[in-house]
Amino acid sequence: MAKLTEYKDMSPRASAVVEGIAQARGIDPADINNVWKALARHPAVMEQFAAEMKAAFAPGKLDPLTKELVYLAVSITNQCEYCIASHGAMARRKGMAEEMHAELMAVVLAAQKGNKIAMAYRVPVDEALEEE
Amino acid sequence: MAKLTEYKDMSPRASAVVEGIAQARGIDPADINNVWKALARHPAVMEQFAAEMKAAFAPGKLDPLTKELVYLAVSITNQCEYCIASHGAMARRKGMAEEMHAELMAVVLAAQKGNKIAMAYRVPVDEALEEE
Amino acid sequence: MAKLTEYKDMSPRASAVVEGIAQARGIDPADINNVWKALARHPAVMEQFAAEMKAAFAPGKLDPLTKELVYLAVSITNQCEYCIASHGAMARRKGMAEEMHAELMAVVLAAQKGNKIAMAYRVPVDEALEEE
Amino acid sequence: MAKLTEYKDMSPRASAVVEGIAQARGIDPADINNVWKALARHPAVMEQFAAEMKAAFAPGKLDPLTKELVYLAVSITNQCEYCIASHGAMARRKGMAEEMHAELMAVVLAAQKGNKIAMAYRVPVDEALEEE
Amino acid sequence: MAKLTEYKDMSPRASAVVEGIAQARGIDPADINNVWKALARHPAVMEQFAAEMKAAFAPGKLDPLTKELVYLAVSITNQCEYCIASHGAMARRKGMAEEMHAELMAVVLAAQKGNKIAMAYRVPVDEALEEE
Amino acid sequence: MAKLTEYKDMSPRASAVVEGIAQARGIDPADINNVWKALARHPAVMEQFAAEMKAAFAPGKLDPLTKELVYLAVSITNQCEYCIASHGAMARRKGMAEEMHAELMAVVLAAQKGNKIAMAYRVPVDEALEEE
Numbered sequence: 001m002a003k004l005t006e007y008k009d010m011s012p013r014a015s016a017v018v019e020g021i022a023q024a025r026g027i028d029p030a031d032i033n034n035v036w037k038a039l040a041r042h043p044a045v046m047e048q049f050a051a052e053m054k055a056a057f058a059p060g061k062l063d064p065l066t067k068e069l070v071y072l073a074v075s076i077t078n079q080c081e082y083c084i085a086s087h088g089a090m091a092r093r094k095g096m097a098e099e100m101h102a103e104l105m106a107v108v109l110a111a112q113k114g115n116k117i118a119m120a121y122r123v124p125v126d127e128a129l130e131e132e
Numbered sequence: 133m134a135k136l137t138e139y140k141d142m143s144p145r146a147s148a149v150v151e152g153i154a155q156a157r158g159i160d161p162a163d164i165n166n167v168w169k170a171l172a173r174h175p176a177v178m179e180q181f182a183a184e185m186k187a188a189f190a191p192g193k194l195d196p197l198t199k200e201l202v203y204l205a206v207s208i209t210n211q212c213e214y215c216i217a218s219h220g221a222m223a224r225r226k227g228m229a230e231e232m233h234a235e236l237m238a239v240v241l242a243a244q245k246g247n248k249i250a251m252a253y254r255v256p257v258d259e260a261l262e263e264e
Numbered sequence: 265m266a267k268l269t270e271y272k273d274m275s276p277r278a279s280a281v282v283e284g285i286a287q288a289r290g291i292d293p294a295d296i297n298n299v300w301k302a303l304a305r306h307p308a309v310m311e312q313f314a315a316e317m318k319a320a321f322a323p324g325k326l327d328p329l330t331k332e333l334v335y336l337a338v339s340i341t342n343q344c345e346y347c348i349a350s351h352g353a354m355a356r357r358k359g360m361a362e363e364m365h366a367e368l369m370a371v372v373l374a375a376q377k378g379n380k381i382a383m384a385y386r387v388p389v390d391e392a393l394e395e396e
Numbered sequence: 397m398a399k400l401t402e403y404k405d406m407s408p409r410a411s412a413v414v415e416g417i418a419q420a421r422g423i424d425p426a427d428i429n430n431v432w433k434a435l436a437r438h439p440a441v442m443e444q445f446a447a448e449m450k451a452a453f454a455p456g457k458l459d460p461l462t463k464e465l466v467y468l469a470v471s472i473t474n475q476c477e478y479c480i481a482s483h484g485a486m487a488r489r490k491g492m493a494e495e496m497h498a499e500l501m502a503v504v505l506a507a508q509k510g511n512k513i514a515m516a517y518r519v520p521v522d523e524a525l526e527e528e
Numbered sequence: 529m530a531k532l533t534e535y536k537d538m539s540p541r542a543s544a545v546v547e548g549i550a551q552a553r554g555i556d557p558a559d560i561n562n563v564w565k566a567l568a569r570h571p572a573v574m575e576q577f578a579a580e581m582k583a584a585f586a587p588g589k590l591d592p593l594t595k596e597l598v599y600l601a602v603s604i605t606n607q608c609e610y611c612i613a614s615h616g617a618m619a620r621r622k623g624m625a626e627e628m629h630a631e632l633m634a635v636v637l638a639a640q641k642g643n644k645i646a647m648a649y650r651v652p653v654d655e656a657l658e659e660e
Numbered sequence: 661m662a663k664l665t666e667y668k669d670m671s672p673r674a675s676a677v678v679e680g681i682a683q684a685r686g687i688d689p690a691d692i693n694n695v696w697k698a699l700a701r702h703p704a705v706m707e708q709f710a711a712e713m714k715a716a717f718a719p720g721k722l723d724p725l726t727k728e729l730v731y732l733a734v735s736i737t738n739q740c741e742y743c744i745a746s747h748g749a750m751a752r753r754k755g756m757a758e759e760m761h762a763e764l765m766a767v768v769l770a771a772q773k774g775n776k777i778a779m780a781y782r783v784p785v786d787e788a789l790e791e792e
Contacts (some may be wrong), residue, residue, distance in 0.1 A: 002253045031260075035246070038253035042762040045769070049245055049582065055576065056242035061232045066198050067239045070205045074243035077209040078738065079383040079475065082250035083243070085257045100193045102438040105384060107199045109441070110188035111202055111206035111215070112376050114167070114262075118214035119343040120369060121134045121170035125217045174366040177373070180448065187444065211343065211607065211779040221788050234570040237780060241573070251739040252765060266507045266517045295524075299510070302517035306630040309637070312715065313509055314479045316708065320506035330462050331503045337466045338507035341473040343607065346514035347507070349521045364457045374452035375470035375479070377445055378431070382478035385398045385434035389481045392427075428574040475647040475739065498702040501648060505705070508640050516633060559788075567782035578774055581775035584770035589760045594726050595767045601730045602771035605737040611701045611771070613785045618757070627720045636726045638716035639734035639743070641709055642695070645744035649662045649698035652747045656691075 002038035013043035017050045065094045133169035145175035149182045197226045271284035277307035281314045329358045398434035409439035461490045530566035541571035545578045593622045664696035673703035677710045725754045
């Protein structure tokens with residue numbers, strides 16, 4: 001299991017990252033998720049990941065819920081239990097109703113099957129698709 | 133490379149699947165994608181996949197573009213070239229503008245990183261998340 | 265693409281491995297598969313892999329075809345095109361009829377789905393299974 | 397961890413799936429595996445998976461034990477702990493003796509190596525294999 | 529296949545990234561690798577990746593060759609042909625002799641095996657390791 | 661969880677493997693890692709893995725720490741918790757300081773991103789790289 005560093009014990013560089021996230025989410029820095037407590041010992045990695053997450057979830061053409069669904073789909077495909085738990089919760093907070101979750105699962109599982117079929121039968125990309 | 137069976141050479145069971153898909157998409161059965169030409173020799177697998185795809189993309193709470201983005205995200209994560217090409221094209225037809233594609237990539241890549249970080253540091257799921 | 269070393273140009277250590285495989289299969293060493301031509305520059309890796317393959321396919325409780333089906337199932341799951349092509353051919357030579365191939369695909373795809381479902385819903389192992 | 401719904405608390409759609417499986421296995425529906433208790437909240441996904449599993453394991457050219465070995469091989473490759481535990485138990489019930497399990501492991505591990513070698517050296521598929 | 533944008537046709541944001549990389553490597557921007565030509569249509573993703581690569585390969589405690597070997601090991605594990613080709617070349621330029629390449633392969637393959645064994649037998653982490 | 665066989669209860673074949681490893685590491689065979697206790701029921705797999713590990717970590721052109729970093733990088737990529745814990749500890753014993761660990765993480769994460777980018781954009785290998 002990870003060595004978790006609580007907010008009060010973090011280095012200045014790590015605390016600064018946590019404070020930025022806590023402020024954006026409107027929570028107390030002491031209540032930050034475990035992933036940040038685990039990353040605290042490697043502040044450069046932590047800063048890079050925090051900046052990348054912020055940019056990925058910045059307002060844009062895709063709405064916040066769609067982005068969470070995409071994040072969750074990747075996490076299921078990669079079989080990351082922590083991320084499935086945390087981004088599943090995030091998706092629910094941003095509006096993923098039970099029925100949407102079921103539909104997401106149906107698409108994710110169909111995609112898994114499509115992926116393995118394409119590889120197993122060694123299907124070449126259609127020329128028509130290449131021309132697009 | 134796959135052995136591709138053209139529509140005119142397919143068994144009745146395989147043709148029936150192709151006709152169903154072609155009708156739903158408003159295309160000529162002879163123009164069906166390679167994946168179905170490759171699957172034609174295994175009609176039971178083909179029927180099961182066609183039915184699963186139809187159910188996954190049936191009208192529901194998630195809109196058609198969101199479903200394509202999720203399918204594409206899974207295909208990128210699984211590194212399936214055929215599916216990235218075909219569902220990338222599908223997503224563009226359903227409205228994925230270049231800017232949305234770039235945002236999708238940013239979320240997919242951030243998720244990849246989050247997944248590997250959670251595993252590398254062996255981060256335990258927060259109790260608060262379990263209670264939800 | 266790999267740098268392929270033909271049998272006639274191999275080092276003595278690499279030729280010896282190829283000769284052993286060729287003799288066991290009853291083929292000419294010059295007709296050895298590409299994987300061995302690619303491995304020829306790293307004879308220690310080559311010897312280790314050849315020995316491991318020989319041991320894995322040595323006569324035992326599982327019949328030769330079952331072993332090929334297992335090898336093929338792993339290769340599909342790992343999405344290795346070369347191995348799907350070569351061990352698909354091997355399986356056909358050892359008796360995999362088209363109908364068996366279709367059944368294999370059905371089980372492989374069902375397993376993929378079961379695997380992703382178990383992870384996505386974070387299913388704990390049943391106590392009854394632990395006691396076995 | 398998954399939210400598990402016990403049989404007595406399931407919706408009619410979910411109970412019907414569980415009853416079908418329980419009858420086929422000759423067990424009490426209350427003793428159904430955790431995976432079905434976890435899926436109960438998404439009955440459409442559950443029905444689809446139950447139907448796919450039933451079709452994949454229907455009597456055919458491959459015997460029931462071979463199918464379990466293939467399922468187990470995929471689960472090991474995908475690193476799904478739940479499926480390794482449950483289908484390992486299933487395989488033992490269908491006749492996988494310890495020696496067969498050891499042979500399965502040897503083939504699975506050799507295949508992993510073969511897969512990574514083929515990719516690492518970027519081995520092209522032999523023309524002779526394409527012609528088959 | 530990717531749509532590749534040549535340096536002379538890139539947007540100002542994309543050209544700036546390419547110029548930075550070309551300068552650091554002492555090459556002509558027109559000779560930049562395909563991966564950057566493919567990324568040119570998504571300049572934000574491109575900038576983020578270029579910055580992350582620069583930081584990862586900045587002088588530090590690990591020497592440049594060790595970093596390339598680690599990058600190559602990840603690429604082999606993920607089965608990314610492009611990255612195996614490009615970072616294999618990079619590693620050779622930074623001093624990876626054939627013998628070192630063979631040793632790298634031996635460790636990568638042993639790790640693959642260790643990983644699958646640990647999962648297949650569901651090995652719990654030793655308490656002594658947790659205490660460290 | 662694995663069925664662990666303690667050293668004192670192992671078969672002669674399994675004990676012999678454990679004794680060889682214990683002697684090489686200068687530890688008591690009773691203190692052997694869990695992975696070997698789990699493998700004890702499959703002595704042939706155990707012997708093969710022990711021999712492969714010994715060969716992979718034999719003195720050579722790459723120093724022992726570099727080999728551990730490569731092993732750890734593969735284990736993170738494959739998301740194997742046991743191997744991350746055990747080879748993380750091994751790497752620390754062989755000299756991986758916290759700063760080196762952070763640099764390793766930065767390279768591993770950059771490689772993950774590079775791998776997914778190359779696949780997502782379907783980047784063709786540069787001709788210049790093929791000629792090398």
